[in-house]
Amino acid sequence: MQRPEPPRGPPKKEPRAYSRAVTPEESRDNLFDELSPESPGDWALSWSVPADAGHRDELRDSGDPRALAPRWGRFFDHVGTDGLADLNRRAENLQRQIRDNGVTYNVYADAASGLQRPWALDLFPMIVDPREWAQIEAGVLQRARLLNGMMADLYGPQELLRRALLPTALAQGHPGYLRAMKGVTPPGNTWLHIAAFDLAHGPDGRWWVVGQRTQAPSGLGYLLENRIAIARQFPKAFAGMKVQRLAASYRALMDGIKALSPEGEDARIALLTPGPYNETYFEHAYLARYLGLTLVEGNDLTVRDQRLYLKTLKGLEPVHALIKRVDDQWLDPLELRPDSGLGVPGLLQVLRAGNLLLANAPGSAPLESSALLGFLPAISRHLLGEELELPSLATWWCGEDAALREVLPLLKGGVIKPTYPGSGLETAIGQSLNARELDEWSGRMVRHPDDYTVQSWLPLSQTPTWTGERLLPRSAMLRVFALADGPQSWRVLPGGLVRLAPRGQLMASMQRGGSSADCWVMTDGEVDTTSLLQSQPSTLALAHQKRPVTSRAAENLFWLGRYTERAENAVRLARIVLDHLGGEEPSSRALLAWLSATARENALVLDDVPGAEQAARVFARSLMASLSPAPGSPLAGQSCSVGHNLRALKGAAAQVRDRLSPEHWNLIEHAEASFAQDCAAMAADAEYGTAEALAALAALSERLAAITGAQTDRMVRDNGWRLLSVGRHIERLITLSRALSLGLEHRCMDDPTGFESVVALFDSTITFHAQYQQRRDMVALIDLLVMDRDNPRSIAWVVQTLRSRLAKLSQSATPQDAVLAQGLPDPDVWVLTELSSWQREGQTMRYSTLAELLDGCETAAAELSDEITRLHFSHADRKTRSVGV
Structure with missing residues (x-):
């Protein structure tokens, strides 16, 4: 059997001959030296590097490190030798699909530059077998019931505080505890419609809960995009391994929200987003489009007569349910943060009046504190009469003197976390700190013990990723979701968002340069074939409902049209001016005067620049310098010329991205970025002239024609x-x-x-x-x-x-x-x-x-x-x- 060779794949050497330096650990743990490959699984082993010492290896059988885990053996059998030879092409197709679909994840550090990074997705999924998933599912469902019961108690009888099962400082002392919600009972007493749990697979094979998100959990849109993208790369494996599908869970969530909303089946549901500058805005627009929801920002909504309304072209239309992707403290500037521009004045009043279902109900921020994990076992016994099926990592809240004294000597083997997320304090991993740094952390914890929580360190399991030459293990954390499908009833979405840590790093964080993977949950039963795109009389797909045009969307579409036309006119005029001023034939004084006046009217040059009839060369150089001024240049602050119009066009388009096709959005981004690059290259070349400027304008003209075509034919x-x-x-x-x-x-x-x-x-x-x-x-x-x-x-x-x-x-x-x-x-x-x-x-x-x-x-x-x-x-x-x- 001849060994398959990917285009840039494994070297034609024995498996021992790496194309890069081999670490001592890899050399010690390399167990396939004497392997005689006879199957795709054998070749996968020969291309793979074992997991780091102390970490569970998802690829290999826990009982025999020389063999693949059974689920991975099945995967590579379905991929086959031809598929293994094709991995690089599939990886390239995957990245192209991500770019073409406009999947982005904004990074806070890049907010000033407006950079939107393409979503990072690895080629191989994490695979979970039915037995393991059954344990995860049971544990997550239990925790959803537990957290919902805690919310009902915190804003109701507060038995947990009276019995000292939960410290008051972690509840009422938490900055996210909302006193305005005291005494409120949401519809169906269901406080949490979407709850996310971050799980780690330990070296002992057990799944551990590391954290939980309840205010506005992210990931439901990205994991769906991951699923679609990866299933296309491995269709045979996806079908043959009976991977459970996701659509039924999304449908159940929407059906549950409608059933509990004031208007029932006729409810209008909207998704509240902070806007296009949020790091997960792509996901908000993607989910709104997939679920058939109206994507709204705070200023799209208004409160009248204790009811919530959507501002549309037809006037005010009622909203009965709101899925929020805004943290609680920003929801209502009248009762919460007065400086919030993301929320709706009077929103909590509508909620208290019973005229709105808000998913999730405000006030769950205390549940996200890492310190809470240490108190959940006792709380579970009290509220549910049950032991936790999914364990939490050992956790010490330093606000308790005994816990502080116990944990200070153990910092080297723990993770120091802020007790209150959003406090501005950073997370530190003990094993990465030297003795001086550990002493400094200890001092901070002694001075402000309530602010710190310590969690035991768990080496994350490592799942295989494709580098283009071989399989390398990377530490992974799995986020799974419990979705409410009725009153105090939940289901677990059969899959999740896998976050991968950069190679050699200990934390899996998208904000710190991590990437993602799909999660395939195998089933022993039938694969659910539910689709949100099917049209049945009793369950008409929400995606087929006509959405209203909000006033904000209408305004941005109006200005999108104006800036597109303005950019086209500016480009055409600039080309005419430069053609005449750079040509060999002299132009009449009347023509030069008209060109000067028209260029000023269209903000192609500043008002104090001498006219072309007076100083043609000065006028031309000024126009070229103003085409797209670089940040920091004297002209950068001027609202003039082509570059300004392109940025304004892009800004308006970003506000209505859920209404634009990915191709349309990509055209806009590419036009703005390419023209800025062309102008920057001209500015860096002291010898550039009219010909270079005309070439850049001609290229932009073609891109604007494509944008116009998308607006005309694709909307x-x-x-x-x-x-x-x-x-x-x-x-x-x-x-x-x-x-x-x-x-x-x-x-x-x-x-x-x-x-x-x-x-x-x-x-x-x-x-x-x-x-x-x-x-x-x-x-x-x-x-x-x-x-x-x-x-x-x-x-x-x-x-x-x-x-x-x-x-x-x-x-x-x-x-x-x-x-x-x-x-x-x-x-x-x-x-x-x-x-x-x-x-x-x-x-x-x-x-x-x-x-x-x-x-x-x-x-x-x-x-x-x-x-x-x-x-x-x-x-x-x-x-x-x-x-x-």
């Missing part, structure tokens, strides 16, 4: 899209009307080159020459650029399209939109002979009628923009009412 024609189109055409009407007015003012069309430049700015050169051949007269120009309703760049076509969009909007949004169209000029009354006739004004002859029409179009477009803002975005016409009324 649903709902009211959000109509407002995007309205925004584009308002911008087009303002820009073209003003440019033609300036052309009349400077009389640049008297010159053939100026005439051609105006036609080019209207992007109508080919059409003009095909229709009028060699004519260069104003009648022909006005006919095509003003009157022609078949030319999408003519004034009449733009006005006609605006009227059509507003009429369609008024049918499904508000009748006032039809009234807005009446403020626009009516092309039906325009007469070509009147517009192309000269009128004497004093000693000069002017196209006065045309000039008045253009001024009227520009004014009408600006007023239309203001009216749309008042009507749809600010709701200024609605009566202001107190949230307490």
